[in-house]
Every structure is written in structure tokens, then in C-alpha cells.
Amino acid sequence: MTYSETIEVKIKSQDFHDITGEVENIIRKSEIDDxxxxxxxxxxxxxxxxxxxxxxxxxxxxxxxxxxxSSKKLYQHIENAHSHIRSMLIGNSQSIPVKEGRLMLGTWQNIMVINFDTRNREREVLVTVVGD
Incomplete structure (x- = not known):
């Protein structure tokens, strides 16, 4: 079975937004145990x-x-090259196991969206759960 849902997050430039709770709610709605x-x-x-x-x-x-x-360095790309480079270095996705209907996160682990762009953005995050 597969279940998908999109989260929309308003986030400032160079900021983090914790979406752990939203992802946990999607897991519950998916009714996928493992x-x-x-x-x-x-x-x-x-x-x-x-x-x-x-x-x-x-x-x-x-x-x-x-x-x-560095955001101050001169790049070949337009003014937000550092934003693209940071995204490429960090990556735009994570996969987390689901067991007994729960994300297998450690005590201090949270799921966060980062906006590396030079302006505030509304980010879309696609959450897809696959399993039984």
C-alpha cells in the first residue's frame, strides 16, 4: 500500500522548520504499520x-x-548559487523506517525542512509512506 500527502511550510531564508509532528500525523492517516x-x-x-x-x-x-x-563568494551562477550548492550537499530527501505505525526516530531526532534560498519561501514537502 502507498499513501502520499503534501505539507506546505512557510519558512524564512536560511531557516529550519520542524515537521516531525506533521509527518507522524501522515503516518497515522496512512494506516501503514510497517x-x-x-x-x-x-x-x-x-x-x-x-x-x-x-x-x-x-x-x-x-x-x-x-x-x-559562502553567501559572499562570487559564483558563476546567479546570486543564490550558494543556496543551490547547500541543497545539493545536504540533499532534498530522507527515508525513515516505519514500525508498528511509528517512525523509527531516536530520542533526539527530528525531521526538519531547511530553506537555503535568499528569500522567505513557502516550501512544499511530499511525504510518501509505502508498506503494509
Missing amino acids: GICNIFAIGATGAIVVNENEPMLLEDFRRTLEKIS
Whole structure:
């Protein structure tokens, strides 16, 4: 069985938004007990991560990405090249096992959407659950 639903998230530039609760609700609606859940950020400057939603850690992550892909550097692409590069480095999807109707996340793991674009965006996230 397969079940899909789209989450719409209003998110600021270079910000994170925790969607763990929304994804858990979709798992419940899917009525799938065992399988896999894929979370996919639609668009070229977004990403999906699974990690701790802790403000200081997220700031460390932002600073690390700025060192790797500086927003001040001159690129061949238009003004938001760093946004695209960050999305490519981090990735726009994650797959998480589902067991007994629950996401198999660890205690400190949250599902977050990141908007790497230079402007605030409304991000679409496609959640697909496959299983029995």
C-alpha cells in the first residue's frame, strides 16, 4: 500500500522548520504499520535533515555551511548559487523506517525542512509512506 500527502511550510531564508509532528500525523492517516516513509523537499534550494532541533546546534550548522559554501563568494551562477550548492550537499530527501505505525526516530531526532534560498519561501514537502 502507498499513501502520499503534501505539507506546505512557510519558512524564512536560511531557516529550519520542524515537521516531525506533521509527518507522524501522515503516518497515522496512512494506516501503514510497517514500511518506509520518504520525505522530499520540492524545489532546488531546500533540504530535509534528520537531527536534533536544538538552536545552538542549528546555528553551528549554519556557520559550517557558510564556511563550505559562502553567501559572499562570487559564483558563476546567479546570486543564490550558494543556496543551490547547500541543497545539493545536504540533499532534498530522507527515508525513515516505519514500525508498528511509528517512525523509527531516536530520542533526539527530528525531521526538519531547511530553506537555503535568499528569500522567505513557502516550501512544499511530499511525504510518501509505502508498506503494509
